[in-house]
Amino acid sequence: MSPRVRFAPSPTGHLHVGNARIALANFLFARRHGGHFQLRFDDTDKERSRDEFATAIAADLGWLGLAWDSTFRQSDRLARYAEAAEQLKVLGRLYPCFESEEELRAKREARLKRGLAPVYDRAMLRLTAEQRQAAEAGGKRPYWRFRLSDGTIGWDDLVLGRRQVKLSSVSDPVLIRADGTPLYTFTSVVDDRAEGITHIIRGEDHITNTGVQIDLFAALGTDPTTLGFAHLPLLTDSEGGKLSKRLQSLSLRSLRRDGIEAAALTAYLARLGSSADPTPLSLAALAEGFDLAAFSASAARFDMHQLLALNRRVLHGLTYADIAPRLPAGATEAFWNAVRGNLDFFSEVQVWWEVTSGTITPPEQPDEAAFLRAAAALLPPEPWDETTWPRWIATLREQTGRRGKNLFHPLRLALTGEEEGPELAALLPLIGRERAYARLKG
Numbered sequence: 514m515s516p517r518v519r520f521a522p523s524p525t526g527h528l529h530v531g532n533a534r535i536a537l538a539n540f541l542f543a544r545r546h547g548g549h550f551q552l553r554f555d556d557t558d559k560e561r562s563r564d565e566f567a568t569a570i571a572a573d574l575g576w577l578g579l580a581w582d583s584t585f586r587q588s589d590r591l592a593r594y595a596e597a598a599e600q601l602k603v604l605g606r607l608y609p610c611f612e613s614e615e616e617l618r619a620k621r622e623a624r625l626k627r628g629l630a631p632v633y634d635r636a637m638l639r640l641t642a643e644q645r646q647a648a649e650a651g652g653k654r655p656y657w658r659f660r661l662s663d664g665t666i667g668w669d670d671l672v673l674g675r676r677q678v679k680l681s682s683v684s685d686p687v688l689i690r691a692d693g694t695p696l697y698t699f700t701s702v703v704d705d706r707a708e709g710i711t712h713i714i715r716g717e718d719h720i721t722n723t724g725v726q727i728d729l730f731a732a733l734g735t736d737p738t739t740l741g742f743a744h745l746p747l748l749t750d751s752e753g754g755k756l757s758k759r760l761q762s763l764s765l766r767s768l769r770r771d772g773i774e775a776a777a778l779t780a781y782l783a784r785l786g787s788s789a790d791p792t793p794l795s796l797a798a799l800a801e802g803f804d805l806a807a808f809s810a811s812a813a814r815f816d817m818h819q820l821l822a823l824n825r826r827v828l829h830g831l832t833y834a835d836i837a838p839r840l841p842a843g844a845t846e847a848f849w850n851a852v853r854g855n856l857d858f859f860s861e862v863q864v865w866w867e868v869t870s871g872t873i874t875p876p877e878q879p880d881e882a883a884f885l886r887a888a889a890a891l892l893p894p895e896p897w898d899e900t901t902w903p904r905w906i907a908t909l910r911e912q913t914g915r916r917g918k919n920l921f922h923p924l925r926l927a928l929t930g931e932e933e934g935p936e937l938a939a940l941l942p943l944i945g946r947e948r949a950y951a952r953l954k955g
Contacts, residue, residue: 516548516711516741520574520581521701523555524566527764528573530815531716531748531756534782538745539714540579541783544800548711552581553704556588557695573765577775578796583708587700594695597703597733598688601659606732607688609655610637611648633658633684657689659699659729666724671743671805673717678724686725698722702729705740712741714805720744743805746786751816763815772858777824786813793827821857828856841866851939868929869943875930875952881923882955884913888924889953895946902938927952 520536522528528536543550552574556562567586574581587594601607612620621631638660645655667677688699705713713723723744727737748756756763768778776793783799784791787807831853833846839859840849844866852865867873878885891908893901910920925937928949934940941949 519551541803552584897942
C-alpha cells in the first residue's frame with residue numbers, strides 16, 4: 514500500500530525553518546514512495562487560529578513547491594471528534610474533571626515537594642454521579658481526560674530507532690476543554706484514522722505525544738503496529754544552541770524577503786542532519802534519494818553560512834530559461850549569463866540591470882580624470898562583443914603604460930560604480946559605447 518502522510522500546522526503564526534523541514538520530509542517521503550501528501554490545518558484553537566496565517570502557510574508551501582494532494586481544516590470536522598469522544602466515554606476511557614488550574618497547580622507543587630513526579634493523580638476517576646451533578650449544578654463544566662493504559666508503549670522509530678514511553682510517568686491528557694473544544698492530541702488521532710495516514714513524520718519534541726497517541730489509536734480500534742513513526746531531531750544554531758529563540762527571524766517569509774531561493778532552502782533542509790551533503794537538486798531529484806534512515810539521531814545544526822553558500826550555487830546554476838520570467842523587462846540571455854556568477858541574492862540583479870541599461874552615478878575620481886578622458890577617446894567603434902574589452906585594454910596599456918589594478922580599477926569604478934563585479938568583457942557590450950563614453954567623461 515502506498516504511504517499517506519500529512520503536514521499539520523496550526524495556523525497561529527508563520528512557518529519557520531523547523532516547520533518547513535518537517536513539511537519537506539513528509540512531501541519527499543510521499544513522492545519517493547508514490548504516496549499521498551496531505552495538508553491539514555489544526556485550527557480548533559479558536560482564540561489563536563487565524564485565516565491569514567492559514568493563507569500564509571499555504572503560500573509558503575507553494576513557494577517551496579510542496580504541492581499537496583488533499584487538504585482540510587479540523588474546524589470543519591467537529592462532529593467527527595464529538596462522535597469519537599462518545600465512543601471513548603462508552604469505553605470508560607474518557608472521564609470528566611472539574612479541578613481548576615489553581616487546584617491542579619497546588620497538586621503539582623505538593624507532589625514536587627514530596628519528591629514525586631508532577632503527574633495527575635486521577636482524583637476525578639473517583640468522582641460519584643452525585644458529586645458530578647453537584648459540581649454542574651454549581652455552574653462548573655467538565656473538561657475531559659483520557660485514561661491512559663498501564664505499562665509502557667514502544668515502537669521502532671524510522672529515525673531514532675527503538676523508543677518507548679512509560680505511560681505511568683505521564684498525566685492523563687486533557688482531550689476536550691470545558692468549552693467543548695477538542696485538543697490536538699485527540700483530533701490528530703481521529704483524523705489520522707479517518708484519512709488512512711500510514712506514517713507520522715514530525716519533530717523529536719513529539720516523542721511523549723506519540724506514546725500517548727499510540728494508546729489512543731488502540732482505544733479507538735486501530736492497531737498501532739500498522740503505523741510508521743519517524744521523529745526528526747530538532748534543529749540547533751551553528752553553535753549548538755537552541756534555535757527556537759531565533760525561529761521568528763528564520764521564518765520562511767523573512768528568508769524569502771532576504772533573498773533566499775526556494776530551491777536552496779529545500780536542498781539544504783532535505784539533507785540537513787543526514788549523511789548526504791546538501792547540493793542543489795530539484796524536488797524530484799531530492800525525493801528520489803530521500804531516506805529517513807539516513808538521518809542522524811543527533812540534533813542537526815542550521816548554519817546560515819551554509820545556506821547562503823548553497824543559495825549562491827543555486828543562482829549560479831540557473832539557466833536563462835529558468836530565470837527569464839523574474840528578470841527585468843528586456844533583459845537578455847547575454848545579460849543573465851554575464852551577471853549570474855556574481856550574485857549572492859537575486860535582488861542584486863537590479864543593480865546590474867541599472868549598470869547595463871540604466872543611469873548610474875559613478876563615484877568621483879578627480880585624480881583619474883585625465884586617464885578616464887583618454888580611455889573615453891580610445892573607445893573602439895561599435896558593434897561591440899566580448900573581444901572589445903581585451904582589445905581596448907591592450908590599446909590603453911600601450912598608450913598609457915598602466916598595468917594591473919592601476920589600469921583596471923578606475924575603469925571599473927567609472928563604468929559600473931562598483932568596486933567589484935562581473936567580468937567587464939561581458940558587461941561592456943551590454944553597457945554600450947554611448948553609456949561608457951558618458952561615464953568615462955564624467
